[in-house]
Amino acid sequence: MSSHTDTPATGPEVGPVTNILVCGIGGQGVMTAAELLAQAAISLGHDVKKTEVAGMAQRGGVVTSHVRFGPKVVAPAIAPGEADLLIGFEVAEALRWTTHLKPDGCAMVNVMRIPPLVVSGGLFPYPDDPVAQMQASGRQVIAFDAEAIARQLGTVRLVNTILLGAIADHLPFPAEVLRDTVLAGFRARKPALVELNAQAFDTGRATAREREMAKAV
Amino acid sequence: MNVIAEAPALSRLLMSGNEAVARGVWEAGARVATAYPGTPSTEILESLADYPDINVQWSVNEKVALEVAIGASIAGGRAFCAMKHVGLNVAADPLLSQTLPGANGGLVIGVADDVGLSSSQNEQDSRYWGRFGHMPVFEPGDSQEARDMVMEAFEVSERHGVAAILRLTTRVCHVKAMAEVGERLDPPLKPFEINPRRWVVVPVNAKALLPNMFARDGRLTEESTNSPLNQEWSGSDSRLGIIASGPAAMNAREACPDAPLFKLGMSHPMPLERLKAFAAKVDKVLVVEEVEPLIETELKAAGVAVHGKDVLPQYGELTAPIVRQTVAGLLGETVPAPALAETAPEVFPRPPTLCAGCPHLTPFYCLSKLRKKVVITGDIGCYTLGVGHPWNAVDTCTCMGASITMAHGLEAVLKETDPSKRLVATIGDSTFLHMGMQGLVNMVYNRANVTLLLLDNATVAMTGGQDHPGTGRDIHGMETPKVDYRTLCLALGVDENHYHDVDPYDLPRLFKILRTEVEAPGVSVIRTNRPCVLTDKFCNNPPLKVVDEDCTGCGNCLAVGCPAIMVTRRETTTDNRGREKELTFVKIDSEFCTGCDTCVATCGPKCIVPATAEATP
Ligand SMILES: Cc1ncc(C[n+]2csc(CCOP(=O)(O)OP(=O)(O)O)c2C)c(N)n1
Ligand code: SF4
Ligand code: SF4
Numbered sequence: 001m002s003s004h005t006d007t008p009a010t011g012p013e014v015g016p017v018t019n020i021l022v023c024g025i026g027g028q029g030v031m032t033a034a035e036l037l038a039q040a041a042i043s044l045g046h047d048v049k050k051t052e053v054a055g056m057a058q059r060g061g062v063v064t065s066h067v068r069f070g071p072k073v074v075a076p077a078i079a080p081g082e083a084d085l086l087i088g089f090e091v092a093e094a095l096r097w098t099t100h101l102k103p104d105g106c107a108m109v110n111v112m113r114i115p116p117l118v119v120s121g122g123l124f125p126y127p128d129d130p131v132a133q134m135q136a137s138g139r140q141v142i143a144f145d146a147e148a149i150a151r152q153l154g155t156v157r158l159v160n161t162i163l164l165g166a167i168a169d170h171l172p173f174p175a176e177v178l179r180d181t182v183l184a185g186f187r188a189r190k191p192a193l194v195e196l197n198a199q200a201f202d203t204g205r206a207t208a209r210e211r212e213m214a215k216a217v
Numbered sequence: 218m219n220v221i222a223e224a225p226a227l228s229r230l231l232m233s234g235n236e237a238v239a240r241g242v243w244e245a246g247a248r249v250a251t252a253y254p255g256t257p258s259t260e261i262l263e264s265l266a267d268y269p270d271i272n273v274q275w276s277v278n279e280k281v282a283l284e285v286a287i288g289a290s291i292a293g294g295r296a297f298c299a300m301k302h303v304g305l306n307v308a309a310d311p312l313l314s315q316t317l318p319g320a321n322g323g324l325v326i327g328v329a330d331d332v333g334l335s336s337s338q339n340e341q342d343s344r345y346w347g348r349f350g351h352m353p354v355f356e357p358g359d360s361q362e363a364r365d366m367v368m369e370a371f372e373v374s375e376r377h378g379v380a381a382i383l384r385l386t387t388r389v390c391h392v393k394a395m396a397e398v399g400e401r402l403d404p405p406l407k408p409f410e411i412n413p414r415r416w417v418v419v420p421v422n423a424k425a426l427l428p429n430m431f432a433r434d435g436r437l438t439e440e441s442t443n444s445p446l447n448q449e450w451s452g453s454d455s456r457l458g459i460i461a462s463g464p465a466a467m468n469a470r471e472a473c474p475d476a477p478l479f480k481l482g483m484s485h486p487m488p489l490e491r492l493k494a495f496a497a498k499v500d501k502v503l504v505v506e507e508v509e510p511l512i513e514t515e516l517k518a519a520g521v522a523v524h525g526k527d528v529l530p531q532y533g534e535l536t537a538p539i540v541r542q543t544v545a546g547l548l549g550e551t552v553p554a555p556a557l558a559e560t561a562p563e564v565f566p567r568p569p570t571l572c573a574g575c576p577h578l579t580p581f582y583c584l585s586k587l588r589k590k591v592v593i594t595g596d597i598g599c600y601t602l603g604v605g606h607p608w609n610a611v612d613t614c615t616c617m618g619a620s621i622t623m624a625h626g627l628e629a630v631l632k633e634t635d636p637s638k639r640l641v642a643t644i645g646d647s648t649f650l651h652m653g654m655q656g657l658v659n660m661v662y663n664r665a666n667v668t669l670l671l672l673d674n675a676t677v678a679m680t681g682g683q684d685h686p687g688t689g690r691d692i693h694g695m696e697t698p699k700v701d702y703r704t705l706c707l708a709l710g711v712d713e714n715h716y717h718d719v720d721p722y723d724l725p726r727l728f729k730i731l732r733t734e735v736e737a738p739g740v741s742v743i744r745t746n747r748p749c750v751l752t753d754k755f756c757n758n759p760p761l762k763v764v765d766e767d768c769t770g771c772g773n774c775l776a777v778g779c780p781a782i783m784v785t786r787r788e789t790t791t792d793n794r795g796r797e798k799e800l801t802f803v804k805i806d807s808e809f810c811t812g813c814d815t816c817v818a819t820c821g822p823k824c825i826v827p828a829t830a831e832a833t834p
């Protein structure tokens with residue numbers, strides 16, 4: 001084996017990184033959404049790290065996935081206060097992870113409420129207005145009922161694609177890159193669903209824009 | 218399809234640390250790979266099962282897994298064995314005895330520490346075993362390093378005739394990162410020789426092997442000194458240098474990109490002279506390692522002045538902001554830390570629950586009804602959740618198999634101090650085969666008075682649904698002989714009148730048998746026999762619903778703990794004697810309800826009916 005040299009190596013360069021935190025509960029599609037964001041970033045040649053912190057995912061616990069991309073990603077996870085974007089699949093979960101966002105970060109929130117047994121059993125209250133609480137922290141919050149839109153389009157399974165569409169204009173790359181990645185996945189596995197998901201993605205994107213406009217007025 | 222297994226050499230793709238380890242094991246030409254599942258290590262073997270030309274097997278426990286791998290190594294093939302941190306405690310006996318004769322074919326033990334305690338019973342530092350057993354320790358920090366280091370570990374193992382430890386943590390195992398893969402090597406088998414003086418560690422042979430082990434330590438230190446896995450990363454600010462390993466090194470680099478950093482990949486034995494030279498070039502040194510201060514203590518013992526756990530947290534993950542804050546403190550600076558200052562909003566906990574229709578629901582429902590009479594020892598698996606709301610029916614949980622043995626010990630004292638109490642041990646099928654059978658035979662032999670609830674859901678559910686000898690399928694899904702629990706328990710000496718196979722969805726029968734058996738002297742075994750709802754063996758029945766008009770709000774069905782039963786509203790009324798009463802009205806979420814019928818038996822007014830049927834007029 002070649003002997004070491006005492007000249008230090010450069011080591012990994014710490015560069016600018018985009019941090020996206022996806023959160024929800026087991027079975028909602030948090031991991032899939034994170035995977036698609038990672039694939040979109042890879043398609044543009046980014047380095048990516050994506051970590052999964054699942055409680056016991058199958059049984060309704062908290063699930064988060066950290067997606068980090070940029071020229072070079074060194075640390076594995078997003079530290080509190082360092083996320084650029086937060087995608088919340090459930091509104092109390094979005095609230096739980098609010099402080100992971102940068103003060104000027106943006107949260108895309110599905111307002112769906114899923115109370116766990118300890119809440120329905122009366123041991124803990126469900127927050128009255130999680131969105132207002134998030135807004136009170138000064139961060140940008142875009143909240144809408146992705147489930148209702150999904151139902152209108154035909155199936156609740158579309159929530160995932162709708163939320164990805166909603167976040168698409170907030171990424172440091174064109175929305176079409178994420179759209180292509182999402183649809184390519186369906187084209188490969190379930191071609192019959194490509195059209196429907198394209199519609200879901202676009203509806204999510206339009207809804208998020210509407211909400212932002214409404215705020216701006 | 219396993220894209221990592223299919224990827225041609227030189228492709229670069231996103232993979233988890235576990236997938237990267239699997240790829241590295243295969244590329245290193247390993248012939249045999251064994252494991253018992255355990256978070257966060259489980260996916261290593263699951264991924265390896267998709268590769269050709271390697272014998273991959275689930276073992277019944279970690280001691281067995283390691284011994285199979287040791288045998289393969291003695292025979293001359295490269296062998297790999299994976300487990301979670303506590304698994305190596307189970308395998309400690311072979312671990313510390315094999316180290317004298319050492320490895321023939323390369324032998325690598327992948328052990329995954331749950332730093333941050335996301336799903337384990339403790340947070341231990343498995344790097345201790347390297348020191349204990351005079352074995353080299355490798356600490357990858359991401360997927361690329363995981364693949365590269367497992368391959369290097371095989372080389373070092375074979376070169377020095379010693380098993381190597383690949384120390385992983387949750388942040389390596391479960392983080393996906395880009396990594397480049399290569400070709401499979403085809404290392405020649407090492408010759409196998411019948412050599413009792415090496416392979417039979419009776420005292421006289423073991424004694425003769427001792428000096429070799431210490432001489433080997435010296436050669437391993439030389440190896441580590443020359444290893445490219447131990448390298449200095451440059452930094453422009455020489456006020457503070459960092460010595461770090463594993464993912465903590467990545468966090469430290471991100472926190473302090475300007476600080477020179479000595480990255481330890483082969484972290485035991487340490488390249489002490491190089492570390493001393495590094496320390497001499499900077500004003501202060503901070504050691505960043507998870508979890509115990511092993512590198513730190515050894516440096517201090519060698520006279521190198523370093524900081525470490527005196528300023529860093531003693532447990533948990535060392536994230537970038539933690540390192541940044543600590544370094545700032547050492548340099549007398551302040552960093553703006555809005556994130557650490559801002560308190561997270563208070564939100565209810567979301568503890569994991571048993572699934573809708575889980576076959577473990579009724580045993581814990583029954584135990585909650587017998588609460589006053591029984592002390593319940595728990596074990597490790599999905600059913601440990603029986604400790605929580607609404608059952609509150611687990612009193613102890615220590616380690617795999619300990620439900621049975623601890624019930625035995627509890628009974629020995631409680632029968633004197635509180636003779637009205639009966640002991641019930643609860644254990645899953647995989648845990649029973651891992652380490653429970655020994656406790657059962659021990660109870661029979663020593664005339665214990667314990668009721669054993671064997672919760673057989675035909676899978677290792679907790680870790681994601683693996684097969685084991687009781688499921689009749691191997692890691693590839695191929696059919697294998699299947700354990701017959703009845704025959705097994707009777708052979709261990711359980712009285713056949715006190716052995717019962719029970720359908721857990723037959724709530725009245727389960728309750729009756731349990732109530733009778735807890736009163737019976739001696740050892741009883743009650744085995745529930747329906748599969749986990751998340752396995753392919755499970756078949757759904759049509760879902761049920763609550764007829765709203767007939768629901769009295771008694772709340773009885775909620776005591777089952779099925780998450781498909783949801784509260785719709787609460788009311789307070791006054792009963793005919795003028796006392797205030799809480800009413801809780803419910804509905805059933807038909808998307809989750811598996812139609813197991815369990816809750817039907819708890820509903821007096823009989824208002825839980827098939828979702829498709831019309832409400833009775
Ligand atoms: C020594 C050790 N090895 C592995 C684990 C990880 N682990 C936790 S529970 C469990 C087995 C659960 O299977 P089973 O007993 O069948 O219960 P189930 O989850 O299916 O209800 C395993 C492998 C552990 N905690 N300790
Ligand atoms: S995974 Fe299986 S055993 Fe575990 S809670 Fe769900 S149904 Fe029960
Ligand atoms: S029948 Fe009752 S206990 Fe069974 S899954 Fe449906 S709601 Fe849950």
Ligand code: SF4
Nearest residue numbers: 768769771772774820
């Ligand atoms: S047991 Fe029956 S009556 Fe009582 S709350 Fe449940 S559904 Fe309503």
